[in-house]
Amino acid sequence: MSKINVAVIGVNGFGRAHLRAFDANKNANLVAVCDINEEYAKELGEKYNVAYTTSFDEILENSEIDAVSIALPDQLHAEYVTRALRAGKDVLCEKPLALNLEHCREMIRVAKETGRYLMVGQICRFTPGFVMAKKIIDEGTIGELFFVESEYAHDYSKMTCEWRKNDPERDGFLGGACHAVDLLRWIAGNPTEVFAYANHKCLKDWPSNDCTIAVMKFPNDVIGKVLGSTGCKRDYTMRTVLYGTNGTIIVDNTNPKLTLFREDAYLKEGCHETPIEIPVEVSNHNIIDEINEFVSCIIEKRTPILSPEEGAATVSICLSAIKSAKEHKAVEVEYDF
Ligand SMILES: NC(=O)c1ccc[n+]([C@@H]2O[C@H](COP(=O)([O-])OP(=O)(O)OC[C@H]3O[C@@H](n4cnc5c(N)ncnc54)[C@H](O)[C@@H]3O)[C@@H](O)[C@H]2O)c1
Numbered sequence: 001m002s003k004i005n006v007a008v009i010g011v012n013g014f015g016r017a018h019l020r021a022f023d024a025n026k027n028a029n030l031v032a033v034c035d036i037n038e039e040y041a042k043e044l045g046e047k048y049n050v051a052y053t054t055s056f057d058e059i060l061e062n063s064e065i066d067a068v069s070i071a072l073p074d075q076l077h078a079e080y081v082t083r084a085l086r087a088g089k090d091v092l093c094e095k096p097l098a099l100n101l102e103h104c105r106e107m108i109r110v111a112k113e114t115g116r117y118l119m120v121g122q123i124c125r126f127t128p129g130f131v132m133a134k135k136i137i138d139e140g141t142i143g144e145l146f147f148v149e150s151e152y153a154h155d156y157s158k159m160t161c162e163w164r165k166n167d168p169e170r171d172g173f174l175g176g177a178c179h180a181v182d183l184l185r186w187i188a189g190n191p192t193e194v195f196a197y198a199n200h201k202c203l204k205d206w207p208s209n210d211c212t213i214a215v216m217k218f219p220n221d222v223i224g225k226v227l228g229s230t231g232c233k234r235d236y237t238m239r240t241v242l243y244g245t246n247g248t249i250i251v252d253n254t255n256p257k258l259t260l261f262r263e264d265a266y267l268k269e270g271c272h273e274t275p276i277e278i279p280v281e282v283s284n285h286n287i288i289d290e291i292n293e294f295v296s297c298i299i300e301k302r303t304p305i306l307s308p309e310e311g312a313a314t315v316s317i318c319l320s321a322i323k324s325a326k327e328h329k330a331v332e333v334e335y336d337f
Pocket of ligand 1: 009010011012013014015034035036037040056070071072073074076094095096121123161175285
């Protein structure tokens with residue numbers, strides 16, 4: 001296969017970014033867009049000079065379309081992904097993979113049965129600062145990790161979409177903080193146990209908690225925490241601190257510098273206050289690289305790094321934190337998919 005023909009489903013929000021990335025990818029042909037809202041479908045179809053429709057069935061029946069990119073409300077991921085896989089399409093699905101483990105398992109099962117590609121868009125795996133942090137850790141520069149923390153702070157109070165706001169199953173810790181959870185499990189492995197507290201003080205007209213702090217036990221005796229706040233009054237941030245026995249990394253997807261403290265640098269300079277600052281590109285929604293990975297996996301017949309099992313593991317950790325906060329006890333995380 002030299003080029004793949006792609007349709008984007010759900011185009012008015014983050015789907016616009018998917019469209020830009022497929023349009024820029026030299027191995028993909030954007031051939032159609034689909035949105036339940038005809039106005040959006042028409043606008044984006046005309047903008048990219050491709051076919052547009054409000055009917056997902058039409059997309060599924062079109063044998064010229066090899067792959068679909070699902071940028072639909074979280075509640076629809078499981079249904080639309082499984083229908084697309086069964087119709088023989090490869091699928092990129094936005095995060096979180098689904099809102100419960102039953103749906104995650106079904107998506108994994110159908111992907112296996114049909115033999116199609118299913119990749120989940122956990123975009124932080126492509127954020128330049130986070131990629132750099134992981135490289136530094138993997139090279140052993142900061143020694144052995146012992147504590148990792150990340151926060152997802154994003155004020156949702158002005159977001160108007162009803163699907164985000166009115167579904168009690170879509171707790172902000174799953175919908176938003178899944179980014180920080182996925183980042184930490186990418187760096188430190190799958191936590192075995194989670195204990196969380198949560199409160200509900202900012203988004204009072206939303207049905208679920210808006211702030212959760214989840215403490216986790218990772219493999220190799222690493223401990224860590226994720227803060228998720230969707231009502232905070234501040235700029236969006238995913239500030240992350242990664243502590244190793246020989247150094248520390250501070251990295252934020254909104255900051256053009258990664259800060260690295262190294263024990264050997266202190267010794268050389270005799271000073272504990274001279275970190276090394278490494279310039280990084282601020283690209284906190286690096287959809288270009290995410291979509292390059294999806295397209296090249298299909299063309300090179302390579303399993304996506306972000307398999308549905310990866311997406312399900314992240315969902316499972318988030319759900320464990322939500323459960324822990326409700327039941328006031330530690331929860332063992334399930335990875336049986
Ligand atoms: N990776 C990221 O950083 C990131 C950022 C934003 C959103 N997201 C994810 O992207 C997905 C979409 O979020 P959004 O913010 O773009 O939402 P949105 O509500 O802004 O856009 C969703 C689009 O889907 C369309 N739609 C709704 N139901 C449909 C249906 N049945 N058939 C066809 N079209 C339908 C809507 O008309 C709208 O155009 C969510 O899963 C969200 O979690 C990811």
